[in-house]
Amino acid sequence: MTDFSARLTRSPHPFDAATAAEVRAGFADLPPEVAGLLAATAGCSPYLRGLMTREAAWLRAALSQAPEAALEAEFDRIDGLALDDLGSGLRLAKRRVALLTALCDLGGVWPLETVTGALTTLADRAVHLAMVRLVAEEIRRGKIPGATPEDAETAAGMVSLAMGKMGAGELNYSSDIDLICLFDETRYPGAEQEARAAFIRVTRKMTALLSDLTGEGYVFRTDLRLRPDASVTPVCLSMAAAESYYESVGRTWERAAYIKARPCGGDLAAGERFLKTLTPFVWRKHLDFAAIQDAHDMRLRIREHRGLNGRVVVEGHNMKLGQGGIREIEFFTQTRQLIAGGRDPDLRDRTTVGGLAVLAAKGWVPSDVAGELTALYRAHRELEHRLQMVGDAQTHDLPVTAEGVARIAAFCGEEEAAFRAGLLERIARVDSLTDSFFAPGEAEAGPELSEAAAQIVAGWIHYPALRSERAQGIFRRLRPQLLRQLHRAANPDEALRALDGFLAGLPAGVQIFSLFEANPTLIELIIDIAGTSPSLARHLSRNAGVLDAVIGGSFWTAWPGTQALRAELAQALEAVPDYEKRLDTARRWMKEWHFRVGVHHLRGLIDAFEAGKSYADLADAVVGALWPVVTAEFARKHGPMPGRGAVLIGMGSMGAQRLNAGSDLDLIMIYDAAGVEQSDGPKPLATRPYYARLTQAVVTALTAQMPEGRLYEVDMRLRPSGRQGPVATGWQSFTSYQEAEAWTWEHLALTRARVLAGDAALAAEVEAFRRDLLARKGQGATVRADVAAMRGRLQAAKPAKGSWEAKNGPGRLMDVELCAQMIALVSGSAARGVERQVAAGTAAGVSPSDQTALLDAYRLLWRLQCGTRLLTEGPLEMESLGIGGRAFLLRETGEASAEALTARLEAVTGRAERVIAAMMGGADGEASDAAG
Structure with a gap:
């Protein structure tokens, strides 16, 4: 990189001209632009002038090269310091780094983030070096049970967490550092108290080493009060004790503090593990808008406590906590992160500028607002630095005198009047952008x-x-x-x-x-x-x-499809180690997507057919993602599936990939033991009970009532022999049964069978067998008569309930679906959906007009059924449905009034009923005449 002088872009105005002239003369050997920066800086800051005098020789060398190289050389120097030299060596580093970063800031050589990053890196190095050197001393004295000299490099399991601005890499110029000191008690079974005493000594000595003011200055003022229950707990406590505190009584402000938390010294890996355990505390699984009120209340308490609620004037205004100040922007950012960060890890950026950027990218903050707040934040932080550079004071207050304000204006390189006007404008703008969000x-x-x-x-x-x-x-x-x-x-x-x-x-x-x-x-x-x-x-x-989900950013985007849904759910399940929590996670995930389909349908963004496919895609994804979870958990107890494994098959509407909001799932399981008699596991099972219990485990995973509810109701009555048959069927038994014993209705059911999950080779065989069987079994002389008899029984058992009934009754959904399955069977078609099954009738002599009659009825009835199930779980009664519900159904079916819809229903179901009756009577050619 280029050297310092070539990168200068700005300079303060010298407030004290005499001092500035004296310093310029003292550094006359430097390039004029560098000497001018030093002079103007000294004319505004007595503190920096003192550092220039004290470190003049080092400063000349540092400014003759790239400042990054000078900074790194100083870090390399302190890395080699022994414990006895560490106090003075770190204080020398602090003076030099403070001087270099100030000049890079004032001269525009570094942007804000590089300035704060340099200060933070020094703090990280200082904390880590102090910890490992002091822990090494405790180990040498035999005070840490079982620890060896090699353990000193990781501070024997002790870690310092950087909080606040240090955690975010955003230390201000004269910042103190907020630390929480912990130790990993699992490394000291039976000796935790002795280890804790040693780590408390280390913490106290480290704090003194960094904070004590000597003739050489100080390193960093260190604050340990952010630890759990600081008034009663020791300065270093076990990770288990800290975790217990946050789980039981942790507050919103502590959650906000942990947004920025970062291991900075000692055993960094242990620190990361601890922060991971706090993820559920910091990042809630649901959107947490109540955090807004907590943040608002906190702001008001801070202002009230510090007397910051008066009219805004430049003199004495607190740039951190006052109205329109830095904390307002930080709270605005952190609160939005807390609201949604539990659901979107991308939002968990520790930095304020980075947090605003990702919030804008994810749609939580308008891009123009995020951009403006970022610019305002940088301007506020640079002013904060200049307030602190004057005398190395940890202050955020503007001077209370006009002369003091004039000094700060000059330090910022501005005329006083313009500085005052610009500052008040920025304060007001921050207040305007953030207050409506909080208050x-x-x-x-x-x-x-x-x-x-x-x-x-x-x-x-x-x-x-x-x-x-x-x-x-x-x-x-x-x-x-x-x-x-x-x-x-x-x-x-x-x-x-x-x-x-x-x-x-x-x-x-x-x-x-x-x-x-x-x-x-x-x-x-x-x-x-x-x-x-x-x-x-x-x-x-x-x-x-x-x-x-509605405000999660992607609620109104296009439907992702089965594969993307399955991958998303699988990833969510993989992140949860506990089996029952995985099942609950699946329920929460499914309900969000299920709700989304319903809302899109209700608001007319999709129609009943798109909704039906979406509900089916969702069920496919749930079954597909849960299958490996359930089978792995079962295998953990009873061993892997004996033989070739099993497949789960969707029947009925699930197989046909068209569900409504209230659909249950028709499932059967088929397995191939391949001669293996039992499983091989901790608790082995014979093959038949193994697959029977695995089937029950799958059903339980889908149907069990848990804190997040249940996924689906499951119906397994379409398995061979219905309720009388085993819940899981062997492959050979299944094929034999279908060939020799199955009733026509069971062959009809196979027209919509579809493998959802399981062994790929067995799935291919099941599908090949299904296709071959349908091609042969539909040619029997009694097929139509069997279907007609079945139809009669269904209509007797499930009559229509009113003229708006969509599902049951002659010419209605079940009737049309039954006819479509019969057409597929007699045609030998492998098609599963109603439309394709009806179209397959062309090969069996079903006329185009009859196909149209069936599909006209089906399409209207599906729209009505899918819409009805979204509105109510019971029978459709237009009188009690309400205006909104009636309007939704009329929009979905394309009719102007209830009377028009009633008339259309009667017409299409009547025609479909006549076509179906003629077909099942065995007179294909007479069906059209009967329908006319």
Whole structure:
């Protein structure tokens, strides 16, 4: 890199002209631009002038080369210091690094991040060197049980965590350093107390070595008060004790502090392991909008405590904690990181500038706001440095006199009037950009309510979600927005009742009310859902965490497809070591995606067919990702699958890849023992019970009620012999049964069978067998008669429930699907979906008009069924559905009114029923005439 003088871009104005002239003369041998910088700097800062005098010889050499080289040479020097020389050697390094970084800052040679990075690197080196040298001394004296001289390099399991600005690599010019000192107690079984006493001595000696002010100055003022419960705990404590504290009583401000935490000295690997254990404490799995209120309360307490709530004037203004100050930008950034960092590790940047950049990239902060706050942050930090450079004071306050302000203006290279105006403008802009984010607004009156509505609203105060004062305070501000959106609903009273049900079902309110307050567009969505889909609203009240996904950045993007979903879930499961927690993780993940499909469908972004495919993709991904998890857990206890393994097969709608919001999964399992009689594991099982219990484990993984709910209901009645047969079927038994014993309805079921997971070779054989069997079994003379008899039994057992019934009854979904399967069977087609199965009828003589009749009915009925299941779990009753629900179904089916939809339903189902009856009567050629 080029030397110092070639990189100068700016300089202060000399406030004390006489001092500046004297220093210029003293460094007249240097290039004029360098001598000018030294003179102007000395004319503003008595402290830096003293350093120039004290380190003049070293400074001349340092400024004749690239400053990075001079810095690295100083770091190399201190690395070789022995314990006896460490105190004076580090103080010399501090003087030199302080002088060099100041000149690089003032001369524009280094940007802010390089300046703070250099100061932080010195602090890291100082802490680490002090720790390892002092631990080595304790080991030499035999005070650390079992430790050897080699253990000194990792401080025998002791670590210092850099917190705050040091952790972020952002130390300011005269910063103190915040440390938390811990030790790994697992290295000292039975001798933890003796080890702790030694590490406490090391911590105290290290603090004195770095902090004590001697004739040579000090290294860094060291603050240990960020440790857990600092008023009663020792200066160094075990990692287990610290972890227990954070798990039980850790507070939001401590979570925010750990955003920047970083091991900086001693056993860095142990420090990283400790920070990893704190991940669930710092980074919550759900979006944590309640952290906004905590941060706001903290800001107000700091201002109140320090008397910083008055009118903003330049004299005496605190650039760190005052209004529009550095802390406002840091809180703004850290709080947003806390909100979403649990779900997106990319947001866990320790630095303020880096945090703002990634928040903007992920859509959490507008890019222009992030850019402006970054520029304001850099300007504030540079001014903070100049305040501290004057006298090496750990201050953030501007001078209280006009003369003092004039000195700082000159130090910044500005005229006083321009400096004052620019500073006040920046303070106001920071306040404007950040205050609306933190400070909740006052509650508005809201619209007037009818007497009945007022009674409902008055009852909200008694709901569990509003039991705390904090929840009540947020909701008071939120309620006017809710009521305004209700007034805009198609039927306000209906939407209010649905919203009432949603609020009544919430177990707690602070998190979700904070989320609504921070994201007003969610209120419109909630009212839309509450006024349209009461069942979806009830689901939301029980699983409010799924709303995290709505504002998670990708909620409104294109559907990713099965492979991407499976990979995402597999990655999420891999990150969780515990089996039951993996199952719960799968439930939380599935509910978010399931909710997304429902919302997209409800709002018209996708139609019923896209929704049906999406629900099926999601189920495919869940089954595919859980299969290796369940089988591995089972193998851990009972050994790997005996023989060739097994496959899990989706039947019915799952096999056909078209599900609705309430679909269960039809599954069967087939295995091939290949002559192996039992498994080989800690608890071996004979082959048949092995696969029977594995099947039950898979079903349990999908159906068990856990803290995050269940995934799916599972139906296994389509296995050979139905309820009477074993839950897992051997491959040879399966093929023999299908060839010789299976009923026609079981062959019909195979028309939609599809392997979802398991051994690839066995899966290929299953599919080949399915195709061959269908090509042969559909040619039997009794196939149509068998299907007709089956149809009669189904219609007797499951009659239509009203004219808007989509699933059951003549000419409706089950009827059309049954006919489509029959067409596939008699045609020998391997097609699984209804449309392709009906199209296969061309080869069997099914006329185009009959195919059209079937598909017209199917398409309308699927739209109605898929929409209905999104709105309600019960029968569709238009009178009780509500205006929002009716409007959704009419939009989905493309009809202008309920009467028009009723007429169309009657027409298409009637025609389909006649076609189906004719087909099953065995008269292909007469079907068209019968339908006419």
